[in-house]
Amino acid sequence: MTYTYHNPTVIEFGKNKIESITNYIPKDSKVLFVFGGGSIKKNGVYEQVIKALEGYDFLEFSGVEPNPTVETMNKAVKLVKEENIDFVLAVGGGSVVDGCKYLVAAALYEGDAWDFLDGSAQPKEALPLGVVLTLPATGSESNSGTVVSRKETNEKRYFFSPFIFPKFAVLDPSVMSSLDDRQLANGLVDAFVHTCEQYITCPNDSLLHDGYSETILKGLVSLAKDWDKRDTYNWQENLMLLANQALNGFIGSGVAQDWATHMIGHELTAFYGLDHGRSLAVVQPQLLRVMFEDKKEKLLQMGQKVFNINDAQETIEKIEELYHSLGVSTNLNDYGIDNKVVSNVTSALEKHGMTAIGENQNITLDKVEEILNLAAK
Structure with missing residues (x-):
């Protein structure tokens, strides 16, 4: 065996851990709160996140689909650049997390960030990313990989980068009660x-x-x-x-x-x-x-x-x-x-x-x- 293993993601595991996100998001951050189709508004997660973000300057971006697409996430990239967002909070399952990993790398890249997915470029930096996980499956909340699709060409590709490790991940199993x-x-x-x-x-x-x-x-x-x-x-x-x-x-x-x-x-x-x-x-x-x-x-x-x-x-x-x-x-x-x-x-x-x-x-x-x-x- 020969390997290097490094995992910088802090795991906050257990009930009522969503409030702990304030320990990791600097108070002077401008935050983009990203989620999917709105299920977090039915299971109490949205309210918990909003309460935790009291006192922060934040915007919301919703509509990240299962198997997130660059077509959707590039709208978030545009918002991040226009609003000078400096911290991204992904709230959802693996699709939201993966979409946000693309987002934090794309937000600091001048070209078309599909370059990361077709292998023609590697991220050299990324915005900080935090996660509140609502659906356990992919493990994306504490690894350096992301999988993103491009609807236009029926492609689903991936890339890895140490810059897209989430800074923290909240794993509160009680939020799973609404999953089908x-x-x-x-x-x-x-x-x-x-x-x-x-x-x-x-x-x-x-x-x-x-x-x-x-x-x-x-x-x-x-x-x-x-x-x-x-x-x-x-x-x-x-x-x-x-x-x-x-x-x-x-x-x-x-x-x-x-x-x-x-x-x-x-x-x-x-x-x-x-x-x-x-x-x-x-x-x-x-x-x-x-x-x-x-x-x-x-x-x-x-x-x-x-x-x-x-x-x-x-x-x-x-x-x-x-x-x-x-x-x-x-x-x-x-x-x-x-x-x-x-x-x-x-x-x-x-x-x-x-x-x-x-x-x-x-x-x-x-x-x-x-x-x-x-x-x-």
Whole structure:
């Protein structure tokens, strides 16, 4: 193992933590309070944030959509520049957080900030960003990555930068009470696949990394089994913490990582608007089947440690059963996807230079085609 791990985000976890944001936002800041479609006005979060911001000079920007687009976020960039905003507060789930990560980098960039997403430029600075998380799933509240879409070209791309780490993230599980079953299921699936992308790769000698990943996976399996308790604070508290730890950067430090399920899933979302969590559930089981020879050792280990079985193939079945138990289909045909899906996804991957993905760089376009054909079983 050789790695550098640094995570500068302060986590404020627990009930009534929203008021703590004043500890991290300087009093003389001009703040842009960014949120999504208005659900925070129904669950008390909006009022708590407004109360915490009393005495601050702040503006609001709403309407950040699921799978945030540059078309929407560039309106916020314009507002930030015109109003001399110097602190951004993202209040919402991973989409709002990701949109704001793009925003804080784009606000201090003179060119078209899509440059960050197509890889032609890297941020050299960013405005400070704080987060109040309302939907646990992506882990974006305490990592350095963001995923943003461009509607005009059906693209969903990502970039990483140390400048876009949030300064703080408030994780108050009590705000999850208004989430519907679809959102909760998507969040659990997303956290599960995040962990798998850093775990179901090559055997390694790190007892801590594998053990930590297995703890997260076992926790998520336990929550799926206790799905009927999803309205309880204890269940919500555990999902919020597990989702955060699944992608705060640690379990992937110094070990092989895959991310092919995400790359294929991103294209499904870009073309068809498929929920991120559901795109992962469709792709992952079939990818594991197609790439079984590469992954059988870790699948066997996962079966033994997480599902208490001794069969690598059966581990894939268990993963698929887990998603089905949450009401998440793993069949592309259940999502109204057209018969152009293979050509759309493979051509987009080719355009984006992703013709050999996965931990061994051997998931080629023909393998992607095989995966998608199996997914439309």
